[in-house]
Amino acid sequence: MEENLSRIVEGIYEKSYAVIDDFVDEIFRKALFDEQTDLLESGKFRKAAVGTGEQKQIRPEIRSDEVLWMEAQNLSLLQSEYWKRVEEIRLALNRRCFLGLQSFEAHFARYPIGSFYKRHLDQFQQVPYRAVTVILYVNDAWTEADEGALRMYLPMEDDKEEVLDLLPLPGRLVVFLSGEIPHEVLPTKKERNSITGWLRTIP
Ligand SMILES: O=C(O)CCC(=O)C(=O)O
Ligand SMILES: [Fe+2]
Numbered sequence: 449m450e451e452n453l454s455r456i457v458e459g460i461y462e463k464s465y466a467v468i469d470d471f472v473d474e475i476f477r478k479a480l481f482d483e484q485t486d487l488l489e490s491g492k493f494r495k496a497a498v499g500t501g502e503q504k505q506i507r508p509e510i511r512s513d514e515v516l517w518m519e520a521q522n523l524s525l526l527q528s529e530y531w532k533r534v535e536e537i538r539l540a541l542n543r544r545c546f547l548g549l550q551s552f553e554a555h556f557a558r559y560p561i562g563s564f565y566k567r568h569l570d571q572f573q574q575v576p577y578r579a580v581t582v583i584l585y586v587n588d589a590w591t592e593a594d595e596g597a598l599r600m601y602l603p604m605e606d607d608k609e610e611v612l613d614l615l616p617l618p619g620r621l622v623v624f625l626s627g628e629i630p631h632e633v634l635p636t637k638k639e640r641n642s643i644t645g646w647l648r649t650i651p
Contacts, residue, residue, distance in 0.1 A: 449536065456537055456623050457544040460580070464625040465600065467614060471584060471621035472533075479526055481586040484516075484556045484641055492516050493558060496565075500574045512563035513633070515555040515644075530643065534582055537623065538647050547579055547649070554582075554645030559596060564635040567601070570646060571627035578626040580647040585616035587641040596636025598622060600629050616640050 452468050459466025472480070487493065493514040497504045518527050531552060538549045559565075571578045583598070590596075597613040604610050613634075614622060624631075626646060633640075 449533075452621075453536060453540040457540050460541060460623065460625065461545055463602070464628045465602070466623045468621040468623075469617060470619045472530075472619050474619065476526075476529070477586055477619045480530065480584075480643065481588070481641060483524060483526055484558070484586060484643075487516055487556065488514075488558060493556070496557070498568075503574065509566075510568075511565040511633075513557050513559045513565060515557045517553075517555040518643075520551075520553070530584070534645065534647070537582065541580060541647070547647070549579055549647040549649060550651050551648045552582075552645055553648060554643055557642045557644050559633060559636050559640035559642075561637060561639060562635060563633075563640075565633040567599075567630055567632040569627060569630050575646075577648045577650040578646040579649050581622075581624050581626045581629075582645045582647060583622045584643045585618060585620045585641070586643060587616060587639065588618055590615050590617050590638070590640075594636065594638040594640075595634055596638065596640045597634050598631060599634055600624065600631045602629065616642060 456466045493516045495506050496511050496513045496515045498507050498510050541547050570581045597615050600612045601609040
């Protein structure tokens with residue numbers, strides 16, 4: 449874990465993102481996946497919205513995933529185990545990068561076959577407090593042919609961008625600065641399951 453933490457902070461410090469394969473082991477990954485599947489079957493997932501407050505809308509042409517927010521005060525045992533891991537990331541980022549991160553929010557996400565999330569930034573006017581995006585993929589094995597990559601647009605000099613595609617490999621963690629890296633989820637050919645969260649600069 450210590451090594452993962454230093455790779456995360458170095459990545460964020462140097463290039464605004466980090467990718468850690470096998471951040472969780474197979475047993476933990478599968479347990480999270482099973483929990484997500486149970487919650488799905490009990491019908492608790494909702495179509496994801498874009499915007500917040502009065503601007504909140506279901507816009508299937510922008511994103512077509514389904515989400516279930518975790519309740520910080522009411523986490524399952526497994527969820528709190530994951531939050532503990534993220535807490536270590538929060539503290540390490542504050543120590544090394546002085547990001548002033550105070551809290552975490554997260555939801556399970558399910559991308560059914562054919563779904564996607566068009567290019568966007570996670571930090572915008574209504575949610576300026578989202579500072580660091582933390583995504584863990586909990587679906588089973590994934591191959592190139594399943595598509596559904598997370599496509600990141602890395603800002604380069606002279607307003608140029610470099611494209612980086614990351615497959616949702618089971619147990620893979622992707623961390624990036626929410627206000628710096630536009631990204632999208634390309635249409636997926638297989639159900640894609642993740643926990644997406646944000647470290648925030650508010651309590
Ligand atoms: O699942 C992913 O790879 C990215 C999801 C995302 O961009 C979001 O929920 O804001
Ligand atoms: Fe996003």
